[in-house]
Amino acid sequence: MTSRSNDQSGCGECSGYATSRRGFLGLGAAAGLAGVTTTMLGDVMTSAVFGAAPGERILVVLSQRGGADGLSIVVPHAESAYYAARPSIAVAKSSLLVPDSRFGLHPSLKPLLPLWSSGRMAAIQAVGMPVPNRSHFDAMVELEDAAPGSSVRAGWLNRLIGALEGPHADAFSGVASGSSLLPTSLTGPRHTLAMADAAELVLPYAGSDQAAGVAAALRSLHGGSDAVSQVGREAISVTRRGRRVIAAASTRTSYPNSDLGAALKQSAALIRADLGVRAIAVDSGGWDHHVNLSSLLPTVLGDLASSVAAFFADLGDLAERVTLVTVSEFGRRLAQNGAHGLDHGYGNAVLVLGGGVKGGYYGRWPGLSAGKQVDGDLAVTTDVRHVWGEILESRFPAVDRTKVLPNAGGLRRLGFMR
């Protein structure tokens, strides 16, 4: 029972929202009652081809839950207002990585430097939603739904899968890796998969004499048109492929022992298994730094950097097919609060890595002087949907961007994609 929770900071809420719905109390895989699914041998391996053809491009969205402080990640070191507003928690200019005349990266991003140096990492400032929303929960839903005014509850990644795969979409087209609940971005009319652990994708009694009978029983029970039956049929279908993900897991690449590390390791396996995945959502928790930012941020940011670096190293030749973008529900206040932390803010930084990326710093920098702030926060000059839209146009040119991200207006490119 080694702890793998995100809450090792000695400070709870301030360390932010843990990511894992399963990593409860740091318990590993349930040692529980002797399972009826202890073995996965014996079930017939299917050779059927599902979903997309091999070799398709893949989008990974990494959500920094809790509201990451972009000003500590892509630091505007030329702004005196930044240092004035944060007397005890500003990141010193001398410690920044790869600084240019305006920005530098937080030292905890060091594991990503090889990606940066090879021109495969872009850092974009002043990104966010068109209107401030400082509520964690509402902002997450609004962001991931990304269809203002629509009454249909469907996340943008769910719409992307629909646009990419049409009738061929199946549960493996869109996967929440490392979570047992679907995020809003993947929720919608296309069935998608929340996969905390690929080892879960197995029917009861698999590998025993009862396997075939029980599988037949579950098929009989879920023949109807009700919602549970539909998901039940999907569940039976995915079990035939779960083991391919397990078999494809890397034994060589070393990932951090964290929820994010595990989720990205599984994501790489999922891509390597060639099951037709097109969109993957992973969560990183612990970004709600209301207190002691300077001591808490390096842990989560370092974990993010090491996990993402391991992910691309693990993918090897497949990395060119994969583009990863980070997102958080909002940035944080410019000025520090009374607890050496930051309350909820607005504009934020986004990192884009991998296939199709043209590396460097991007963004229409609004400045931080008093007249340029929005209610004490960094302004937003790039609608986050335009960042996503630029990725879609570059990587998935056949997709109608306006169907995936409706009502976002004409695309204002920043040029960070080839």
Place this chain on the structure above:
Amino acid sequence: MSLSSRAEPARDLFARRLTYGVTPALRRDMAGYSSPTAWVEAQLDRAEPEYDLAATVPLWFVALRNTPALAQLLDSRGVRPRYQVGLDLVAQTLALRILSRHQLYEAMCDFWSNLLYIPVAEARSFAWRADFDSTVIRDHAFGRFPDMLAASVEHPAMATYLSNDLNAKGAINENLGRELLELHTVGRDAYDESDVRSMSRLLTGFTVTTGNTSQCGYDPNRHQTGKARVLGHTEANQNADGRAALARTLRHLALHEATARRIAQRLCTRFLEDSPPADLVRAVAASYRRSGGATAPMLRTLVKHPAFADARATKVLKPGDDLVRACRVLGLQPSGAVGSGAFIRQLVLMAQDVGQVSYAWPAPNGWPETDAPYLNPTRLLRSWEKHYLLAAPKVAATQQVQVPAKATQLPSSWPQTLASLADHQSRLLLGRAADRALVQACASALGRKANASYASADALTDLEYQLLRGTVLNQPAGIRR
């Protein structure tokens, strides 16, 4: 019950909506009342004495009564890490949901805990979390929400979880101020940023020190005075001690119509369906406001409304609640919590495995109340497995659990066909007749024909018994309430 699409007896419908699972003992209890609503009144009074086994549950978890100072010391020394403290509270809660006679009370404790939500085992608040459960949630679960809210704000568990102990004059921290408006009371559409700032100012002054207190301290020197206006309620806030101004503001918020609407919506969603009829929500909200925010009138209005009797309204069980129901209907009764092999502790691990442990949601908005997040392929695979696991006549490798003898769960007259046994189990466990798909499924699972004959209870092997009961629970209706 004119809206009822099927002829489901009102008593069964009340039982499945308002409890964690319908058992023979519950049916006997309900039969003692002239009507289902009379049973609801008795539940609201908690008039019936608790069952013996349920009454012992708090004794299984005596370490939850450690003082906060001791709990923190034991955590820091690694003797009793905070996740152990968290596991205890979860296990105690699951045991009460399985065993307690006061099912509606347990359901409402769950409801309020998910509104004023604090995860267990969280680093700053864990030492006070069990006291919060007892003195904030349980003491007020059938009382008035304004009282519960006031107790919550002053409790060290909430203060530390949402960093209000760090919110002070000249060092405002908006964490609790914002969530109090958004999550605990009026909701997202009702407030703006100036309400957050005013609320945060009113909340300054509270202190928490490591120690044995179960109430926050108060330091007037840390209180930020100055006019505060929250949702139309204005306080001059000139006193160094701002607690009276805060109390008035909290009461204003607790009884605000947006709060009433929001609580009513959540209550109807919890007990009825994801999109409850608007007139029902309005009626429940009106009862709330008329009664000064009392729980009982809301529940009375809910159960008397015609929409409550519409059998078509249904919820997907949360994965953890599904395990609790399986234990109840299968007759599994945890009887202790000594050591990791104890059934109730294993059940917590199973809840972890199905992806939903009470009090283990990582953010202050609590577990989702709607169905969609819980309805995905992986969840079904895990729930199916657990149903088979729990259906075993000897629940493998666990201790401290009472498992009913096979013969007591089977018909008394023999012979029976496989089809008639499937029907008997479906009625016993889920209160519904077996349909053709279930009979077919049971035949597949057991590898026998539907008309296969069993001469006696002994003719049904333990494995067949397990497959039969697990398959019954794995009907699509088996993960719905």
